[in-house]
Amino acid sequence: MTKLDHAFAEIESHDVDPDADFSLPGWIYTDEEFLTLEIERIFRPSWQIVCHVSEVAEPGQYQTLDYLGESVIVIRGEDGEVRAFTNVCRHRAMRLVEGPSGCTKKLVCPYHAWVYETDGRLTGVPMKGEYPTLKLEENGLAPVALEIWHGFIFVRLEDAGFPGVAEMMAPFEAEVAQYRFEDMRSMGPVRHRPRDVNWKNVGDNYSDNLHIPVAHDGLSRLVGKTYRIEAHGWADRLYGDVVKNEKQNFWEKVYGAYLPRVEHLPEAAHGRWLYYKLWPNMAFDIYADQIDFMQWLPISPTTCLLREVAYCLPDNRREMKAVRYANWRINRNVNAEDTWLISRVQQGMASKSYGTGPIATSEVCLRSFARKIRALIPEARQPFAPTAGWSRK
Structure with a gap:
């Protein structure tokens, strides 16, 4: 078995994680070598969202x-x-297209x-004629794996065993x-928001x-004490139900008072x-009025x-x-509050005084994520950074 095979077996097993009560260590939020392994073992084999099928609705889009x-x-x-390819000419590795989107009858290398x-x-x-050994049929664009799920298009660079979307x-x-994702359309272009934090943060x-x-005062006023989280294998489910109270601000009251009936959704949604x-x-x-992906x-x-865009019917x-x-x-407001929080946490992760922290039993999603990271990169079990060059040993 390969290292990844062992990691997947550990993730899928029901064995008790000896480190379950502890967070991931701070050093892996700042370490270059750890990121290199994350790219190799986590990101290249993982599915990444690109767009909605409505954004490539016509041939050539x-x-x-x-x-x-x-x-x-x-x-x-x-x-x-719909297909996916690396945006690389097979001749001299030139990018074939520039920018986030377009439409063309043929892809012509510039x-x-x-x-x-x-x-x-x-x-x-x-x-x-100057390429005597060139075979056109062997030099098409390099394909990339693609999956369409409820109208959203995902790609991945390598196949290493992670489940599909x-x-x-x-x-x-x-x-x-019940939300009819397939029928939705974007409410605007993708927003790109750089953040000075490690992706895990x-x-x-x-x-x-x-x-x-x-x-989150506003979110707390909106959903009260109904907020819940659940860890389900490779996906987490979180939710809260909108309540009404006199402490809500103007926009919170507007949302609760004016949301119209969406006929295809049940009342609870x-x-x-x-x-x-x-x-x-x-x-x-996911909301009754729209959905956002991040x-x-x-x-x-x-x-x-951060890549973000909203869709709606x-x-x-x-x-x-x-x-x-x-x-x-x-x-x-919620996003601004979260940005402030994660930027301060990132600063704290750089402190040599911080190793790992305790995780409460209710923090089931953090526990699930940490278990996967430790299985895929076992060095994440060490509370403090090993000697430089550790990943090459």
Whole structure:
């Protein structure tokens, strides 16, 4: 068995984790060598969201995702199929397209004009006779694995055994299906928000239930004491139900008072703020009025990039427009509060005095995430950083 095979066996086992009562150590939130292993063992084999199928609805439409030093292009072919390729010409490694999106009949390299079809085939090479051993059929674009789940397109760079998106979210299929993700459309372009924190800090904060009543006054006023978290294998489920009280501010009251009936949703879903965190770095925030996805991609040991975009079903009712704006106002404050928190935590992680901290029994999502990290990279069990060069031994 390979190291990853052993790691997956440990993750899936029901054995007691001897480190379950302790957090991940602070040094792995600042260490270059640890990030290198995370990229190799966690990120390259993991699924990453790119866009919604409606954003590549017509032949030739494409969207790109740049991460981990790679650029991936998702494009709909003339045959109607959606495919993914590395955004790299097979001749001299030139990028074929620039920017987040576009539409083209053919992919033409801007360096030497090699031509690729939207299905990835190489069909045109200027001065082809000067390449006596070149076989067009063997030099198409390098494919990237792709999965479409409820209208959202995901890619991964390598196959190393992590479950697919549908498999991760299988326990919640009935709940998700009622929101009609496939019929949604984006409410605006993807927002990119750089953060001076390790990528794990974003995810830890997302799954942390104990900070809600302490640090999020507005969210606490909105959902009261209904907030709950659950760990389910490779995905976490979090939720709270909107309540009404006199302490709420103007926009919180607007949201609770004016949310109109959404006919395809059951009554319980109307007031529920539902969140799913997917391994290792993606989240869906689901409301009756819209959904948001957020993704946090590592840039360095102490920086990451948040990709965010909102989607909704077409609905021109004035009440729905008001509620969506209220939603934005409420969550803008929550995001600002979280940014302040994680930036201070990141600073604390750099302290040589901090090793590991205790994890409460109720912090089931943090426990689940830490178990996976320790299985995939066993050095994460060490409370303090090993000697430089440890990852090469």
